[in-house]
Amino acid sequence: MQSRRGLDKAACRRATVARVARRYFAQAAFLSLALPLSAFAQGDVQLNQNCTVSILNRNMQVGEDGSWVLPNVPANFGPVRARGR
Numbered sequence: 001m002q003s004r005r006g007l008d009k010a011a012c013r014r015a016t017v018a019r020v021a022r023r024y025f026a027q028a029a030f031l032s033l034a035l036p037l038s039a040f041a042q043g044d045v046q047l048n049q050n051c052t053v054s055i056l057n058r059n060m061q062v063g064e065d066g067s068w069v070l071p072n073v074p075a076n077f078g079p080v081r082a083r084g085r
Helices: 002-041
Strands: 052-055 058-061
Touching: none
Parallel strands: none
Antiparallel strands: 052 058
């Protein structure tokens, strides 16, 4: 009886390890596919005079050459993201 319980615990432990390994493998496979696609989606984009750049709810029209300047952005927020539309 004692050896039977030990065998059941060992089988349960192996099944748990296999389940965890499958989950981590699935997550790694998803990330290895999703990260390059997200980088491709955010690739080099050319801004023109029809675009607007937004930082911290402040908007600025882009110049014809793709340049933009957004004055008076607070510097105490740390890193911020500029979004062009």
